Amino acid sequence: xxxxxxxxxxxxxxxxxxxxxxxxxxxxxxxxxxxxxxxxxxxxxxxxxxxxxxxxxxxxxxxxxxxxxxxxxxxxxxxxxxxxxxxxxxxxxxxxxxxxxxxxxxxxxxxxxxxxxxxxxxxxxxxxxxxxxxxxxxxxxxxxxxxxxxxxxxxxxxxxxxxxxxxxxxxxxxxxxxxxxxxxxxxxxxxxxxxxxxxxxxxxxxxxxxxxxxxxxxxxxxxxxxxxxxxxxxxxxxxxxxxxxxxxxxxxxxxxxxxxxxxxxxxxxxxxxxxxxxxxxxxxxxxxxxxxxxxxxxxxxxxxxxxxxxxxxxxxxxxxxxxxxxxxxxxxxxxxxxxxxxxxxxxxxxxxxxxxxxxxxxxxxxxxxxxxxxxxxxxxxxxxxxxxxxxxxxxxxxxxxxxxxxxxxxxxxxxxxxxxxxxxxxxxxxxxxxxxxxxxxxxxxxxxxxxxxxxxxxxxxxxxxxxxxxxxxxxxxxxxxxxxxxxxxxxxxxxxxxxxxxxxxxxxxxxxxxxxxxxxxxxxxxxxxxxxxxxxxxxxxxxxxxxxxxxxxxxxxxxxxxxxxxxxxxxxxxxxxxxxxxxxxx
Amino acid sequence: xxxxxxxxxxxxxxxxxxxxxxxxxxxxxxxxxxxxxxxxxxxxxxxxxxxxxxxxxxxxxxxxxxxxxxxxxxxxxxxxxxxxxxxxxxxxxxxxxxxxxxxxxxxxxxxxxxxxxxxxxxxxxxxxxxxxxxxxxxxxxxxxxxxxxxxxxxxxxxxxxxxxxxxxxxxxxxxxxxxxxxxxxxxxxxxxxxxxxxxxxxxxxxxxxxxxxxxxxxxxxxxxxxxxxxxxxxxxxxxxxxxxxxxxxxxxxxxxxxxxxxxxxxxxxxxxxxxxxxxxxxxxxxxxxxxxxxxxxxxxxxxxxxxxxxxxxxxxxxxxxxxxxxxxxxxxxxxxxxxxxxxxxxxxxxxxxxxxxxxxxxxxxxxxx
Numbered sequence: 001x002x003x004x005x006x007x008x009x010x011x012x013x014x015x016x017x018x019x020x021x022x023x024x025x026x027x028x029x030x031x032x033x034x035x036x037x038x039x040x041x042x043x044x045x046x047x048x049x050x051x052x053x054x055x056x057x058x059x060x061x062x063x064x065x066x067x068x069x070x071x072x073x074x075x076x077x078x079x080x081x082x083x084x085x086x087x088x089x090x091x092x093x094x095x096x097x098x099x100x101x102x103x104x105x106x107x108x109x110x111x112x113x114x115x116x117x118x119x120x121x122x123x124x125x126x127x128x129x130x131x132x133x134x135x136x137x138x139x140x141x142x143x144x145x146x147x148x149x150x151x152x153x154x155x156x157x158x159x160x161x162x163x164x165x166x167x168x169x170x171x172x173x174x175x176x177x178x179x180x181x182x183x184x185x186x187x188x189x190x191x192x193x194x195x196x197x198x199x200x201x202x203x204x205x206x207x208x209x210x211x212x213x214x215x216x217x218x219x220x221x222x223x224x225x226x227x228x229x230x231x232x233x234x235x236x237x238x239x240x241x242x243x244x245x246x247x248x249x250x251x252x253x254x255x256x257x258x259x260x261x262x263x264x265x266x267x268x269x270x271x272x273x274x275x276x277x278x279x280x281x282x283x284x285x286x287x288x289x290x291x292x293x294x295x296x297x298x299x300x301x302x303x304x305x306x307x308x309x310x311x312x313x314x315x316x317x318x319x320x321x322x323x324x325x326x327x328x329x330x331x332x333x334x335x336x337x338x339x340x341x342x343x344x345x346x347x348x349x350x351x352x353x354x355x356x357x358x359x360x361x362x363x364x365x366x367x368x369x370x371x372x373x374x375x376x377x378x379x380x381x382x383x384x385x386x387x388x389x390x391x392x393x394x395x396x397x398x399x400x401x402x403x404x405x406x407x408x409x410x411x412x413x414x415x416x417x418x419x420x421x422x423x424x425x426x427x428x429x430x431x432x433x434x435x436x437x438x439x440x441x442x443x444x445x446x447x448x449x450x451x452x453x454x455x456x457x458x459x460x461x462x463x464x465x466x467x468x469x470x471x472x473x474x475x476x477x478x479x480x481x482x483x484x485x486x487x488x489x490x491x492x493x494x495x496x497x498x499x500x501x502x503x504x505x506x507x508x509x510x511x512x513x514x515x516x517x518x519x520x521x522x523x524x525x526x527x528x529x530x531x532x533x534x535x536x537x538x539x540x541x542x543x544x545x546x547x548x549x550x551x552x553x554x555x556x557x558x559x560x561x562x563x564x565x566x567x568x569x570x571x572x573x574x575x576x577x578x579x580x581x582x583x584x585x586x
Numbered sequence: 587x588x589x590x591x592x593x594x595x596x597x598x599x600x601x602x603x604x605x606x607x608x609x610x611x612x613x614x615x616x617x618x619x620x621x622x623x624x625x626x627x628x629x630x631x632x633x634x635x636x637x638x639x640x641x642x643x644x645x646x647x648x649x650x651x652x653x654x655x656x657x658x659x660x661x662x663x664x665x666x667x668x669x670x671x672x673x674x675x676x677x678x679x680x681x682x683x684x685x686x687x688x689x690x691x692x693x694x695x696x697x698x699x700x701x702x703x704x705x706x707x708x709x710x711x712x713x714x715x716x717x718x719x720x721x722x723x724x725x726x727x728x729x730x731x732x733x734x735x736x737x738x739x740x741x742x743x744x745x746x747x748x749x750x751x752x753x754x755x756x757x758x759x760x761x762x763x764x765x766x767x768x769x770x771x772x773x774x775x776x777x778x779x780x781x782x783x784x785x786x787x788x789x790x791x792x793x794x795x796x797x798x799x800x801x802x803x804x805x806x807x808x809x810x811x812x813x814x815x816x817x818x819x820x821x822x823x824x825x826x827x828x829x830x831x832x833x834x835x836x837x838x839x840x841x842x843x844x845x846x847x848x849x850x851x852x853x854x855x856x857x858x859x860x861x862x863x864x865x866x867x868x869x870x871x872x873x874x875x876x877x878x879x880x881x882x883x884x885x886x887x888x889x890x891x892x893x894x895x896x897x898x899x900x901x902x903x904x905x906x907x908x909x910x911x912x913x914x915x916x917x918x919x920x921x922x923x924x925x926x927x928x929x930x931x932x933x934x935x936x937x938x939x940x941x942x943x944x945x946x947x948x949x950x951x952x953x954x955x
Contacts, residue, residue: 133726133745134889152730177733180740193936193943195741445737 001139002026004147008055008140008490011035016042016051023108023115025053030493032057032240032346034078043081046074049110050088054081055140056103056125057497059236064098088116093187096201100236100504102497104182106138115190121202121503122352123171123184123478126323126486130178131195141323141487142174142181152178155583159324161442164433167327167424167572168480170451172198174324175580184478202503204474205458208466212511219518222510226520227527229508233499234260237348244497245270245347246299247335250289252524253350253359255536257499259528261348262297270344271299274335277307278547283539292533304338308551319579321491327424327572329484330548333491340492351481352500355472356509357520358465362421362472367464369411369420377412384409387428401566402429415453418471424572433573466512477501591945593618593625594663594692596683597675600629600645602637604843605780606748606867607699610724611675613749614697617934618941619643625673626666628659656682663690671695671944677702677715684714693944698723698732700864700886706735720944722746724865725886744940747889748867749933753844756876756922759852767836769852772806773915776853776877778846778868779860781815789859789882789901790821794828794835796908801834803912808833809857812849814840850875855915859901863887869895870928876919880910894924 002013009028017024025042033039042053058064061080064087069075073086080101087095088107093116102124107116117138119127129138130151137145145151159173171181182188185202188195217225234257238244246261248254248271261269273290287303294301311330318333339347354360376383383406390398390405406426410416420426427448430439455474456467482501489496499505509515525532548571576583595615599608608631615625624642632648639645646662649655663669663686673695674683680696687694696718703723706712715721715736721743723729729743763769779788793809801807811821818837825835841849850856856872859882863869866887869879879896881887891898896914899906926932 131740133723133729133743154730154734178730193939194744196943197739197741 001137001144001148002028004144005139005141007493010493012037012040014040014042016044016053018051018108018110023051025051025106025108027053030345030495032242032495033061033080035241036077038077039079039081041081043077043079043085045085045089046076050085051108051110052081052085052088052105054084054103054105055127056101056105056120057239057495058083058099058101058103059239060098060100062239093118093189093199094201096187100502102501104140113192117182117188117190119182119184119186121185122204122473122482122501124482124486124498124501126483127182128174128179129182129188129195130180132178133194136190136195138182142176142179143323145179146176152176153582154178155438157438157442158445159442160434160583161430161439161446162448163325163576164425164430164572165419165423165427165446165448166475166479167422167568168483169324169326170446170448170475170479173446175583184474203458204506205456205462205466205470207503207506208470208512209458209460209462211507211509212463212466212513214511217510217514219514222514222518223523223526225508225510226515226518226523229505230256230499230524230527231260231264232508233502233505234348235264236502236504237497237499238264238266240346242345243268243270245272245339245342245344247271247339247347247349247496248273248290248294248299248301249350250286250293250536250539251350252521252532252536253353253357253500254348255290255293255532256353256524256527257348257350258293258297258299259530259532262299263528269297269299270302270342272302272304272335272339272342272344272347274331274338275303275305276547277305278550280305289533289535289539292535296530296533297528302338302342304334304341306334308547310334311548311551316578317491318488319575321487322575322579323487324483325572325575325579326480326484327568327575328480329488332485332488332496336489336492336494336496339494344494346495346497349485349496349498350500351485351496351498352473352477353524354521355469355477356500356506356515357524358469358512358516359521360468360472362418363465363468363516365421366414366417366468366471369407369417370414373408373411373417375412376408377416382408383412391428402426410449413453414456414467414471415449418452418468418475419448422476424568463511463513465516469512591618591623591670591941592668593623593671593673593695594666594669594686594690595625595627595673595675596659596679596686597627597629597673598631598679599675600627600632600634600648601639601643602632602634602645602648603629606864607675608632609867610697610699610748613751613930613933614746614937615643616640617930617937620934621938621941623941626662626669628655628662630655659686660689668692671941673697677707677711680707680711680714680718684717693719693947695719695941695944696721698728700724700728701862703728703732704862712736718742719947720744720940722940724748725889727886727888728864745889746933746936746940747928748865748870749930750867750870750874750925750928751843752930754847754850754871754874756874756919757847757851760848763848763852767810767838768833769808769810769836770806770833772808773804773854774852775807775809775855775857775911775915776812776849776872777809777856777858778812778841778849778872779858781811781813781818781821783815783817783820785815786817787860787862787884787901789861791824791828792859792901792904792907793857794825796904796911797829797834799908800911801829801831804915809835810849810853811835811837812839812841812846846871847875850877853877855880855911856896857907857911858882859899859907860885860887861901866890870925873920874922874925874928876922878914878917878920880907880914890928892924895920 009030011031012029027041058080061083104125104127128142156177159175162170186198271294275287279285386408410420619640619642627645629648672687857880861884863885869890873895881891882901
């Protein structure tokens with residue numbers, strides 16, 4: 001297992017076995033805070049009663065340490081890992097609520113003979129576990145659990161169906177029945193009776209609901225609040241004993257990060273931009289605009305240009321590095337590769353901004369769909385009937401996207417509309433992609449619409465902006481973007497930090513309806529001082545910014561001028577067949 | 587564990603009947619009662635005339651008929667309410683258990699033993715299984731088989747393996763048994779298990795087929811077959827047909843639990859290449875008496891037969907079976923500490939912990955009571 005995760009931690013490796021031989025941790029270290037050997041893991045408390053293995057960073061560890069020292073705790077290292085140990089002693093499992101950062105850790109308490117597994121609020125760091133009824137195994141990668149040889153590879157229909165519906169596997173499922181993801185924002189305790197059910201300590205919808213109850217503010221105050229929140233989050237995300245770089249696209253979000261870093265006084269910033277040979281000289285080429293932004297804030301700018309040959313060369317390694325099947329992550333693979341070649345270890349990313357600032361088309365599409373199609377939601381069977389008719393029309397060459405057939409069946413409620421918006425394939429298409437029994441069993445266990453709807457439960461109904469924000473944050477961002485950032489970054493030993501993905505940051509923003517009213521996405525350009533250049537502000541969103549779909553289609557001898565959605569479907573089929581051939585039955 | 591926990595147990599086999607499931611139930615409720623819980627047991631089979639049940643346990647007269655049992659379970663549950671937990675001892679009765687638990691607003695504990703979970707049941711039973719707050723299974727294999735079709739959170743399915751009673755300990759071989767059954771001075775292979783037409787997977791015939799070659803190497807080797815059942819006559823005929831020597835295989839019939847330790851101690855190797863044992867308590871009993879074990883690949887016997895205890899072979903691979911027997915026959919007795927985790931005291935601790943865990947689970951919304 002340890003060897004399988006070597007790329008995640010090339011700076012060190014350690015093992016620990018409890019005195020009775022019943023608990024063992026292994027760890028790979030990517031040294032970022034306290035680079036000395038004292039920071040090695042697994043780490044034990046001074047009395048050897050508590051052991052921890054920890055993946056991630058705690059950005060507020062210095063504040064927590066100061067609080068603990070005031071209470072009399074004595075520290076032996078400068079690490080955030082030791083802060084976790086002492087914080088556990090002080091607060092027990094409730095400690096997780098105080099943590100600002102990205103983390104997945106396991107903590108063995110010999111006094112209570114219990115193991116605590118914990119994962120950060122929004123799911124930045126992964127944590128998988130396999131419980132066979134006798135032994136619980138856990139790791140940062142599902143494939144590392146398989147590498148040990150003791151975990152069954154039996155396929156999980158729910159995870160397989162989930163991948164084909166969403167383009168990524170929705171937690172807690174994986175594509176293996178024996179392996180589950182610990183859901184984001186939960187802890188799990190294992191005692192003498194085995195693992196207990198994961199206990200949530202953070203829920204996106206509830207957090208947005210709390211934020212929505214804050215007093216209203218005027219647009220100027222809202223923009224000031226937004227600016228302050230970004231500044232604070234970036235400041236926290238710069239905590240490191242190694243230089244922190246930034247992944248820079250031609251968008252507002254990463255530009256604002258770079259500008260804020262410069263404003264906060266960070267010197268010698270390196271910005272890394274990904275470009276594609278096929279896009280050179282077209283509006284999709286991000287390099288020239290990114291160069292403007294880098295120049296404005298005095299950053300060293302590295303542009304890595306990928307061509308079809310490099311893509312094809314790396315393709316097997318990309319699929320191999322994917323921990324679970326996914327239709328994304330290719331951009332991150334190449335930008336992380338470029339960062340590694342430039343000697344970078346840590347980089348900020350603008351991931352998550354679209355979810356909190358309303359940057360996706362779904363923020364407009366979903367409320368509109370629900371408003372106009374609501375009546376069909378209350379007419380049982382009508383939507384399905386219309387879908388059948390529309391599917392026939394599409395098959396006969398109506399020229400619509402296959403998903404359009406489900407408009408009346410799914411578009412009338414939030415969960416259904418979201419499925420329709422984000423789905424790669426729709427439920428009725430699964431029978432032609434997968435073995436029918438497997439598809440039916442997977443649908444039964446996954447219950448996609450119910451699972452989506454569960455992310456909206458917040459005690460009281462959310463506003464439209466917050467509903468979409470909750471869905472995009474708790475589903476697409478968590479299961480797709482963050483997981484992809486993790487495997488693609490760690491494959492090159494790059495720690496990707498995401499200042500827009502932070503529960504404290506989300507809580508510090510104005511309520512969703514106000515963010516919507518002040519056009520938060522546009523306001524991001526004014527966060528740094530000086531603000532982002534005009535050329536960036538007025539650039540149209542280009543959507544799927546890799547020519548991967550086209551490359552794959554070309555490789556298959558098909559025409560290259562395909563739509564984004566068609567490319568995603570082709571890529572999903574390729575990933576599935578190339579990476580999980582033993583499960584790809586059709 | 588708090589002393590006032592009260593269970594309603596819907597069991598196929600209660601006190602006063604024999605067999606693996608009955609013994610498991612008796613061990614489980616004995617352990618829970620020792621921990622202070624009380625239970626009303628409603629058995630399909632079991633006559634407690636002349637028996638003294640552990641304090642805290644009460645068993646109603648058995649009712650075998652399905653419909654009558656169904657009515658009685660509903661009535662007894664209602665009449666003797668409240669209950670904290672409804673325990674259902676078999677997947678086949680899961681729907682009834684679920685209904686009674688809902689009616690009483692009690693937590694629902696379901697037990698699975700093995701083969702019954704290999705195939706997905708009907709929709710209603712599956713729904714009842716998926717509604718369980720806790721499912722205990724006897725082996726990891728049973729757990730895996732159950733989770734293949736049941737949409738249950740894996741942490742709700744815990745392994746509570748069979749237990750070995752404390753009378754199964756090493757001791758001297760019984761010369762009396764050797765002479766009683768005229769076993770001679772040669773090595774003894776022993777198989778203990780029901781001789782039922784529905785349980786041919788236990789592998790008796792595979793042993794018979796391997797015997798001629800083994801007896802050439804080990805003259806005087808005898809295979810003792812303990813157990814009774816509707817397939818005995820056929821097996822006796824097959825033994826004669828395959829081995830050709832009436833004295834090579836001895837069918838000794840049912841052996842009472844009290845007499846089993848002596849039988850194990852007298853044998854040289856326990857062999858039962860079963861393809862589908864839910865757990866295989868007999869493997870552990872044999873090991874607890876110091877005997878090495880040859881089992882079959884398949885079912886849940888992998889949990890019982892660890893490396894220190896013996897080995898498992900493909901049941902239909904005659905050569906592998908013969909090799910395994912040859913290899914283990916004279917390796918000497920095992921250290922009985924290897925089965926320490928399966929001793930009753932550990933079983934009882936785990937059973938009580940599971941009940942405490944279940945009690946920490948939020949009580950169901952009461953539909954009645």
